[in-house]
Amino acid sequence: MPERMIVTIGTRKGLFVADAPKSRGKFTLRGPFGSGVAVYATLIDTRGTPRIYGSSCNAFFGMKLLYSTDLGKSFKETKSAPAFPKDDGRALANIWSLEAGAGKKDLLCGVEPASVFRSEDGGDSWEMVPGISNHEHSRKWEPGAGGLCLHTILRYGNRLHIGISTGGHYLSEDGGKTFKASNTGVGAGFAPDPYPEFGQCVHKIVGHKDAPGRLYMQNHGGWANWDGPGGPRPGIGVLRSDDHGHTWRSIANGLPSDFGFPIAVHPHDADTVYVLPLEPQTRTCPGATPAVWRSENGGESWKRLARGLPKKESFFTVQRDAMDIDELKSPALYFGTTTGQLWIGRDGGEDWKCLFDSLPPIHNVKVAVV
């Protein structure tokens, strides 16, 4: 079967799957699956026979995990979904991230309240990962407007990076047995201490498979003009690490705002990184004119990419998991908006086009060649 470009679109009203020839010609939309139920996490698992996973978290009737073995033509429920032990006292409120684990059928799942679950059988059974879920800091992490979500799981060999809003960045270097808060240089804007040990409102972390020491973080920025205790915190929103996340430094200089949610890295160049700046108060695009900003030198300078995007009157938000990049030689970016538009930016974001313009509000976009 020829390769296809698969895009999963998690929305407030269910999961959609768009696919196209690898050339990214005409995209065809299927769905919604899990109709009416919000989908915050999807995974296109390309190990072995491809599987697509999607969370389906019903605020009334609980959590489900859906999977497809036919590239998104149909979905079934896994035999179980992550759940806290009965005597834990916590109840699962949402699934925020799904990632491939170390073994062929291993999955990792980040949830709200911030915890990680592991499956060794493709999602049919789940076990809580205590090193992070029961971390000594865990009862001090605070939910914000989006809930206490564990939204980022990055795995590079024995290293696991975890992003929690609001908890910060946690690092395991023993395969996920133990975790340490690793937030040196990561600022917090909503506490008097600008650089606490933990408790930062990390929005998203990305890395690069060929440069595992290099990481980029979209943190909660917008505190350059804070005049209260602790003083202003310019540039804390967009950060880079070159030492596996042990320390971080700002790369926000040159951006119109250091606030935003998603961040993406070029599949073939660890120095090329993309952000989508938003106004910190409204969480919409600066000047109501959306643009993706690209750096090709690891954040030293930035270029605005907006050809084809609306030039005025755009008041959407792009959420933390609603932007992704495919792995073709000249990759395309994809982002989904809270106003239900799915955009594609071919040639590394140089040329934008709206693929679908009337979907439900979009929480999650993932793309893979299958």
Added chain:
Amino acid sequence: MSAAPLVQIHVPSMLRDACGGQSRLPLEASTVRAALASIEDRFPALYRSVCHETGAVRRHVNLFVNMDHIRDLQGIDTPLRVGDVIAILPAVSGG
């Protein structure tokens, strides 16, 4: 009977319209609760932004006394000393 200590409330920019544009409100209060009662009296719109109608601090508002969250002290019954600064901060997240 001694007077309550003189403290200050730091008001974030997004709430300053509710208190005449002031960033710092000096007031006399011996506890955080008393300070909140004082702003309820003087700046009811600001108070409503910080506390809901039951008197509890809103879920997405954090109050700090100097560097410490009142949750880690004695809540709204945290005692105040001369020169203390109560900072109102939004608890932020989302996306």
